Amino acid sequence: MRSLSTSRPSEATRPISRWRRGGVIVLLLVLLLAVALGVLIWCKFFRTEGQSFQADAETGASADVQRFKYGSQGGDLIAGIPYPVLFILPRVFSDLIPGHGGYGAFGLPWEEGQRLPIGFSIRRMGYERVTVNCALCHTAQYRLTPDENPRFAVGGPGHTVRLQALLRFLFACAHDERFSADRLLPEMALHFPMDAADLALYKLVIIPGTRAALLEAEKQLDWMNDRPDWGPGRDDAFNLPKLVLTQAEDDGTVGTTDFPALWKLGARKGLFHAGGEATALSSVIATSALGTGALPGPGFDRRNAWTGAFLADLAPPRFPGSIDVARAAEGAALFSRHCAACHAGARTGTAIPLAEIGTDPEHVRAWREDDARRMKQASAALGVKEPPLQASMGYVAKPLVGVWLLGPYLHNGSVPTLVDLLTPPAERPKLFWRGYDVLDLQAVGFVSHGPDAEKAGFRFDTALRGNGNGGHAFGTDLAPEQKQALIEYLKGL
Numbered sequence: 143m144r145s146l147s148t149s150r151p152s153e154a155t156r157p158i159s160r161w162r163r164g165g166v167i168v169l170l171l172v173l174l175l176a177v178a179l180g181v182l183i184w185c186k187f188f189r190t191e192g193q194s195f196q197a198d199a200e201t202g203a204s205a206d207v208q209r210f211k212y213g214s215q216g217g218d219l220i221a222g223i224p225y226p227v228l229f230i231l232p233r234v235f236s237d238l239i240p241g242h243g244g245y246g247a248f249g250l251p252w253e254e255g256q257r258l259p260i261g262f263s264i265r266r267m268g269y270e271r272v273t274v275n276c277a278l279c280h281t282a283q284y285r286l287t288p289d290e291n292p293r294f295a296v297g298g299p300g301h302t303v304r305l306q307a308l309l310r311f312l313f314a315c316a317h318d319e320r321f322s323a324d325r326l327l328p329e330m331a332l333h334f335p336m337d338a339a340d341l342a343l344y345k346l347v348i349i350p351g352t353r354a355a356l357l358e359a360e361k362q363l364d365w366m367n368d369r370p371d372w373g374p375g376r377d378d379a380f381n382l383p384k385l386v387l388t389q390a391e392d393d394g395t396v397g398t399t400d401f402p403a404l405w406k407l408g409a410r411k412g413l414f415h416a417g418g419e420a421t422a423l424s425s426v427i428a429t430s431a432l433g434t435g436a437l438p439g440p441g442f443d444r445r446n447a448w449t450g451a452f453l454a455d456l457a458p459p460r461f462p463g464s465i466d467v468a469r470a471a472e473g474a475a476l477f478s479r480h481c482a483a484c485h486a487g488a489r490t491g492t493a494i495p496l497a498e499i500g501t502d503p504e505h506v507r508a509w510r511e512d513d514a515r516r517m518k519q520a521s522a523a524l525g526v527k528e529p530p531l532q533a534s535m536g537y538v539a540k541p542l543v544g545v546w547l548l549g550p551y552l553h554n555g556s557v558p559t560l561v562d563l564l565t566p567p568a569e570r571p572k573l574f575w576r577g578y579d580v581l582d583l584q585a586v587g588f589v590s591h592g593p594d595a596e597k598a599g600f601r602f603d604t605a606l607r608g609n610g611n612g613g614h615a616f617g618t619d620l621a622p623e624q625k626q627a628l629i630e631y632l633k634g635l
């Protein structure tokens with residue numbers, strides 16, 4: 143070796159080999175740098191940690207319930223918002239929040255001791271990314287009295303969740319000049335350890351990228367500003383896929399629909415969705431997962447199968463007040479006579495035509511053959527194997543599982559209580575407040591009038607498009623004591 147290295151190369155070859163050696167070293171260095179940068183980028187952006195869930199001794203929730211509440215649906219890569227950014231937004235932009243208490247102002251179901259409300263997953267893919275899951279819109283928050291802590295019914299309707307207000311807050315932040323690395327990074331560094339590489343990535347990529355993504359999302363949802371506000375517990379369930387996923391032309395329809403309960407779905411027969419747009423639970427789950435930002439692939443199918451199995455047996459909590467058993471028995475007979483054909487019989491799971499049911503027609507008008515065909519093409523192009531959605535057919539008569547916790551009632555949440563639903567349509571409340579979480583155990587539903595409801599709730603005007611409270615006059619001509627017996631029975635479902 144020694145003699146080789148010291149032997150004098152000929153005058154002609156010496157500079158070339160030196161040049162070559164230098165070139166190789168440079169090349170190696172460049173390669174090394176590229177590999178190091180690749181590893182750094184992989185670590186900082188893509189290194190994925192699995193999520194694991196344990197039963198919660200304090201609330202008695204099983205590991206599966208915890209996974210439903212906090213697990214990722216798989217949309218982390220394309221829909222994930224960096225946790226540190228989400229964390230500091232209410233601090234930096236507190237003036238843009240409509241109310242007090244940070245994200246609490248949006249009626250999100252937040253358990254004590256958790257980093258984010260139910261319905262949000264935090265998963266590390268490089269950095270911690272936050273996505274929403276099914277539990278955001280499908281967990282009901284309720285209290286028996288104003289001074290107790292909220293209880294949470296997993297799978298129930300998220301009637302307090304102000305999704306539209308939350309989106310508008312995020313969009314307003316993205317428009318604000320304070321949404322810059324200079325303003326956000328020092329605040330973030332106070333709460334999260336960051337090395338020089340983190341700081342650079344946040345400054346150059348993550349903060350501007352998040353801002354751009356929010357502004358793009360705002361553009362995609364611009365149509366919602368031409369329609370009555372969703373208010374808490376609702377979104378425009380079919381214009382969302384129509385106008386965002388299939389990029390259809392805006393036809394001006396209003397499909398504002400309540401977040402429904404997902405209880406005992408394994409026992410459900412027939413059609414799903416308010417308008418009967420889905421013929422199989424698997425297709426509802428697949429399209430809902432797409433809605434949370436998940437993309438088809440093996441993980442997609444596995445997660446959806448888990449969700450389907452979890453929802454098959456999920457049950458509501460028991461009615462928390464007392465039930466008069468004798469009266470409930472009277473009510474059971476009335477239910478068999480007046481209600482069971484649709485809610486526990488031959489027509490359950492079928493769509494009752496608009497002409498017969500007479501409730502607000504807007505949801506049905508929002509999803510036609512053409513929309514279903516476009517959705518079929520879009521989901522096939524994405525590789526979704528489930529049966530496609532079909533046109534709305536009327537409104538589906540569903541089993542009334544956990545009906546005491548489903549207020550306000552009907553697909554658009556336009557009737558506050560069961561007492562109101564059994565009142566002739568013309569006499570039902572035309573204005574009320576929804577989104578307050580204290581139960582009205584007598585009328586069955588949530589407290590929807592009075593100072594507390596007005597302070598915490600959203601003013602719901604049944605005169606606005608999509609908010610009509612007409613139709614479904616069944617049982618409205620029963621005698622007062624019969625109505626009470628019927629309600630006593632309904633409490634136990």
Ligand code: HEC
Binds near residue numbers: 279414423434449
């Ligand atoms: C942003 C809120 C939101 C999220 C997140 C969400 N849903 Fe929904 N879901 C809705 C709304 C609104 C409807 C009512 C639309 C309809 O049925 O016409 C609905 C309807 C459903 C239905 C039909 C219920 C019935 O009685 O026919 C099922 C099942 C369902 N969702 C499951 C899921 C699953 C599973 C996920 C997670 C992958 C999910 N949802 C995520 C808002 C949401």
Ligand code: HEC
Binds near residue numbers: 494548628
């Ligand atoms: C002809 C069929 C039919 C009959 C009979 C019927 N219903 Fe209904 N019911 C429906 C349909 C369809 C809906 C959904 C309508 C909508 O959301 O616009 C519904 C909705 C409801 C809801 C609201 C559920 C929710 O999640 O908001 C309740 C409560 C209810 N019915 C109770 C009753 C009671 C009590 C009776 C008997 C007095 C009865 N229904 C009789 C078809 C029927």
